[in-house]
Amino acid sequence: MEIPYVxxxxxxxxxxxxxxxxxxxxxxxxxxxxxxxxxYVFLRLGADYxxxxxxxxxxxxxxxxxxxxxxxxxxxxxxxxxxxxxxxRFVLFMGITIGCALLFMVLKGIEYNVKFHHQAVRLKDYTIxxxxxxxxxxxxxxxxxxxxxxxxxxxxxFEAGAVTFNTVRFHRPWVDEIILQGExxxxxxxxxxxxxxxxxxxxxxxxxxxxxxxxxxxxLEKIQDVHGKARAHNGAMRTAALRKEWSETRxxxxxxxxxxxxxxxxxxxxxxxxxxxxxxxxxxxxxxPATEFHxxxxxxxxxxxxxxxxxxxxxxxxxxxxPMVFHDVDAIDFRxxxxxxxxxxxxxxxxxxxxxxxxxxxxxxxxxxxxKEQTAKKEQELLKKHGVDEETGLPKKEPTAKERYRIxxxxxxxxxxxxERGGEKIKVSEExxxxxxxxxxxxxxxPHMEVPRDQVSFxxxxxxxWNTYYAIYFTVTGLHGLHVIGGALVLAxxxxxxxxxxESNPEWLANRVEIGGLFWHFxxxxxxxxxxxxxxx
Amino acid sequence: MADTPEAVKKSIKTYIFIxxxxxxxxxxxxxxxxxxxxxxxxxxxxxxxxxxxxxIALFKASCVAAIFxxxxxxxxxxxxxxxxxxxxxxxxxxxxxxxxxxxxDDPYFYRAGDSKITPPSLSNAVEKP
Numbered sequence: 001m002e003i004p005y006v007x008x009x010x011x012x013x014x015x016x017x018x019x020x021x022x023x024x025x026x027x028x029x030x031x032x033x034x035x036x037x038x039x040y041v042f043l044r045l046g047a048d049y050x051x052x053x054x055x056x057x058x059x060x061x062x063x064x065x066x067x068x069x070x071x072x073x074x075x076x077x078x079x080x081x082x083x084x085x086x087x088x089r090f091v092l093f094m095g096i097t098i099g100c101a102l103l104f105m106v107l108k109g110i111e112y113n114v115k116f117h118h119q120a121v122r123l124k125d126y127t128i129x130x131x132x133x134x135x136x137x138x139x140x141x142x143x144x145x146x147x148x149x150x151x152x153x154x155x156x157x158f159e160a161g162a163v164t165f166n167t168v169r170f171h172r173p174w175v176d177e178i179i180l181q182g183e184x185x186x187x188x189x190x191x192x193x194x195x196x197x198x199x200x201x202x203x204x205x206x207x208x209x210x211x212x213x214x215x216x217x218x219x220l221e222k223i224q225d226v227h228g229k230a231r232a233h234n235g236a237m238r239t240a241a242l243r244k245e246w247s248e249t250r251x252x253x254x255x256x257x258x259x260x261x262x263x264x265x266x267x268x269x270x271x272x273x274x275x276x277x278x279x280x281x282x283x284x285x286x287x288x289p290a291t292e293f294h295x296x297x298x299x300x301x302x303x304x305x306x307x308x309x310x311x312x313x314x315x316x317x318x319x320x321x322x323p324m325v326f327h328d329v330d331a332i333d334f335r336x337x338x339x340x341x342x343x344x345x346x347x348x349x350x351x352x353x354x355x356x357x358x359x360x361x362x363x364x365x366x367x368x369x370x371x372k373e374q375t376a377k378k379e380q381e382l383l384k385k386h387g388v389d390e391e392t393g394l395p396k397k398e399p400t401a402k403e404r405y406r407i408x409x410x411x412x413x414x415x416x417x418x419x420e421r422g423g424e425k426i427k428v429s430e431e432x433x434x435x436x437x438x439x440x441x442x443x444x445x446x447p448h449m450e451v452p453r454d455q456v457s458f459x460x461x462x463x464x465x466w467n468t469y470y471a472i473y474f475t476v477t478g479l480h481g482l483h484v485i486g487g488a489l490v491l492a493x494x495x496x497x498x499x500x501x502x503e504s505n506p507e508w509l510a511n512r513v514e515i516g517g518l519f520w521h522f523x524x525x526x527x528x529x530x531x532x533x534x535x536x537x
Numbered sequence: 538m539a540d541t542p543e544a545v546k547k548s549i550k551t552y553i554f555i556x557x558x559x560x561x562x563x564x565x566x567x568x569x570x571x572x573x574x575x576x577x578x579x580x581x582x583x584x585x586x587x588x589x590x591x592x593i594a595l596f597k598a599s600c601v602a603a604i605f606x607x608x609x610x611x612x613x614x615x616x617x618x619x620x621x622x623x624x625x626x627x628x629x630x631x632x633x634x635x636x637x638x639x640x641x642d643d644p645y646f647y648r649a650g651d652s653k654i655t656p657p658s659l660s661n662a663v664e665k666p
Contacts, residue, residue, distance in 0.1 A: 014612035023615050027622035034626030042633045053582050058567060065563050073556035076605050080552070083545040382580055400581030521605045528597045531563075532590040536570035537582060 007507050022515045026522050033526050036476050040533065043468045050335035050401065052469050053537060059431040060107050061535035065527060067107070071100035072524040075491065075517045082510040087502055094495040094513075097520070101488035107432075108481055114434050115462040115470075119154070121324060121451055122458045126337040127357045129451065132437060134327035136294070146173065146180045153325035154459065156300045158307040159317045161290035163189065163215075164282050166312035167224045174309060175217050178293065182215070185291040189215040192286045197226050197278035201233070205278065215285050223280050230277035237275050241267045290317055297459065322453045328437045328446035330409035332357060332364060338405050352405065356455055363447040367415060371407050374421040375399045409435045409446070416445035473534050480530060483523045490516045555604045559597050566593045 005017040013020050044051055074093045081089035120130045134153040136143040142150045163178065182189045191213045196205040208226055213219055245265050253261060293307075293315060301308045302322075307315045334352045341351030357364045378399045386396040403421075413435065414424035430436060437446060464471040494513050501509040569575045569589050570582070578585030603609040608619070 013614045015614060020614065020618075023618045027618045030619070030622040031625050031629075034622075035629055038626075038629040038633055041630065042636065045633070045637055054570070058571065062563065062567055066560060069556065069559045069563065072559075072601060072605055073552060076552050077549070080545045080549060083540075084542045397580035400579075402581065518606055521601050524605075525598050525601050528559075528601065529591075529594050532566055532570070532594050536566065536590055537587050 007505075007511060016511055018511065018515050019518075022518050026518065029522060033476070033479075033529075036472065036479070037529065037533065040472045040476070043472060047468065049467065050333075050339055052467070053402070054535070055469070056111070056473075056535045057431050057434075058535055059428070060111050061531050064104050064107050065531045067100045067104050068524045068527050071097045071104075072521055074100070075513075075520045079510060079513045079517050082502070082506060082513055085506055087499070090498075090502075090513075091495065094491060098488050098492050098495065101484050101491075104484055105481060108477065110432055112474075114432075118434070118462045119324075119326070120460060120462060120466055121456055122336070123356060123451065123455045124457045125355050126340050126457075127355050128331075128333035128336060129326065129329055129357070129449070130331035130333070131326045131329040131446065131449075134325045134448075143184075146176045151294070153323075153327075154297065155294035155322060156297055156302045156307065156453070157292055157294045157320040157322045158300075158302065158315050159290055159292050159320055160287055160307070160315035162192065162284060162286050162316040163293075164284045164314045164316070165220055166282055167220065167227045167280055169311045170220055170224075170313060171309070171311040172217050174295075174299075174311060174313065175215070175220060177295075178313070179215055181293050182287060182291065187287050187289055187291040189285050189287050191215075191219075192284040195223060195280065195283065197230065197280060199226060199229070199277060201275055201277065208280075220283070223283050226278075227280040230279045234276045234279065237272060238267060241272050287317075292320060294322075297456075323450040324453070324456060324459060326447075326449045326451070329449050330412060330435060330437075330446050332367065332407050334405040335401055338401070348405075361447070361449065363449075367407050367412070370415050371404075371411060371421075374411075375404050378403060378421070412445055413440070416440065416443050476530055477534065480523065480526050483519075483526070487516065487520045487523050491520065551604060555600050558600060562593050562597050566590055569593070 007016060009016050010020075015023075074096045078090050078093035078097060081087075081093060117132070118130065119133050120128060122128050136151040136153050136155065145151050165175070179189065191209055191211050193211045195208040197208050198205050199208075208223060209219055242265070245267060246261075249261050249265050295307075295309060299310050302319055304319055305316065307317075307319065309315075334348075334355065337351055337355060338348035341348045352358065352368065358368055379395070382397040382399070383395045388394065389396050410424050410426065411421055413419075413426070414421050417424060419425075427436070435446070440446060460466040462470055464474045491513075494509065494516060498509050498513075501512075565575075569577070569586060573580075576586070577583075577589055608615070
């Protein structure tokens with residue numbers, strides 16, 4: 001069957017069918033991205049914290065913009081080559097377009113990867129510390145989790161003498177982790193007391209597990225099985241008893257409505273009790289000798305004598321010191337602290353100088369003093385260059401809040417190299433992957449720091465959970481990245497499987513490439529807005 | 538829109554010119570954001586920089602839409618479809634304006650007779666350190 005209007009236009013629309021379809025699709029895409037960008041503006045205008053403006057490295061974003069613009073030119077050249085019936089030129093330009101798409105995604109991947117490995121913490125006084133965490137070590141050897149991976153030095157440490165599992169919700173990987181940590185510290189985790197249960201109606205309680213049995217997933221699953229069957233049985237018994245009670249009550253009072261009888265319908269609990277099986281909702285183990293367990297802060301809620309995992313596993317004992325250990329602090333940011341101080345009517349500079357960080361860390365005080373000096377120089381420079389506003393008597397241009405209150409990795413490098421702010425030497429690779437921490441270890445460019453847990457207000461990697469800026473940045477650029485992948489796949493299909501169509505019906509292929517090209521230009525169009533909005537503003 | 542091979546051939550130069558224009562204006566956007574000589578308004582990022590950056594982006598987007606996507610001479614039906622979506626888009630931005638103009642979030646709005654009070658801001662504070 002011949003598909004109509006794939007080459008010749010329809011009379012009513014003046015377009016071939018796939019063209020009107022792609023424009024309808026692009027219209028929906030305009031509204032989708034328009035909604036996301038307007039959401040960004042809304043969040044930015046309403047933010048109750050200093051917006052992280054110009055926080056992303058510009059160079060990768062700029063290169064990606066050039067790459068996408070270049071691919072927009074080559075895709076239109078590929079279409080033109082088909083119109084001129086030149087297959088080889090089409091292959092060349094379409095190949096470059098797909099190469100550009102791959103390069104774009106690789107650069108985006110590097111950018112995302114750097115963000116996902118970069119730690120930030122907001123302290124109780126709103127100071128922000130950024131950097132890279134160290135790894136947990138014992139006797140100079142890295143501690144590994146049950147998957148054999150190194151553990152970041154950001155854990156809640158708890159010395160437990162007993163651990164209780166919820167037999168319904170326990171998370172198997174965490175049970176493995178608890179067993180491993182117990183073995184690592186040469187402690188045994190054994191059942192605190194015999195587990196006995198009635199597993200059949202009318203029978204005596206039978207032994208399910210003995211006191212002293214070692215903790216294992218299989219043991220918990222066995223208890224879970226008994227518990228599950230007992231719950232199902234007991235539930236059915238209670239329902240049957242309730243139905244019977246209702247039926248009897250109704251037959252005794254045929255003239256009354258259900259709601260009038262409800263208060264009289266009660267199960268005879270004493271009569272039901274002998275028929276019920278034993279439910280084992282939780283099971284306790286003892287840890288001998290009491291030993292340290294550690295879990296990621298997101299997985300545990302801790303108190304002085306108890307710690308509870310998200311699967312309701314409860315440790316009993318005492319909380320240990322659990323600092324966040326930064327091997328490389330690469331930024332300290334007082335903007336949020338200063339903003340809060342201003343809101344309270346306090347002097348922001350005094351607030352910074354009274355912050356926990358400056359009071360407890362000499363390197364932070366040195367960095368702050370260095371930054372103050374640099375800001376004062378900038379102030380003088382701007383005053384000299386732009387002068388004073390005649391009406392207000394204030395300088396026309398002044399250092400920004402970011403210059404005053406944020407000391408980033410470039411400033412740390414400048415300070416370490418004895419250079420002025422802006423005079424630091426940065427390698428191109430550092431613009432992509434962040435500073436060369438290893439190379440600068442000897443110079444102590446990036447300080448080591450321990451943040452006590454009681455000073456931590458919120459901690460996260462640079463992921464959507466860190467703040468609304470990153471949430472919408474990942475949403476828009478992630479969605480855009482998916483469009484790049486989708487568009488590249490379609491264009492690659494034309495490149496690798498288009499030859500046959502080119503030979504039989506080249507105009508049809510040209511129209512198809514035009515449609516794919518229109519989508520590709522739209523992808524470029526979105527990035528034209530995304531780049532300045534996320535990278536430059 | 539260039540449909541015949543001859544017309545397409547003639548358009549190639551336009552495509553190259555627009556490509557160069559897009560590269561150039563991308564560079565200008567970065568310079569406006571980072572080069573002090575092209576820093577408009579206050580020092581550092583401010584509304585003036587945002588407006589200029591977005592106007593350049595709008596110009597670049599118009600070039601892509603008009604030349605690469607051939608919107609400079611398309612059929613009426615495409616204009617209706619695309620234009621309609623832009624209207625919806627503009628409406629979404631207008632909704633933000635409405636939300637931001639709602640004084641319910643402004644703690645100073647209801648303090649009658651206290652018109653001299655201005656909300657604290659970081660920039661107010663740093664003017665007189």
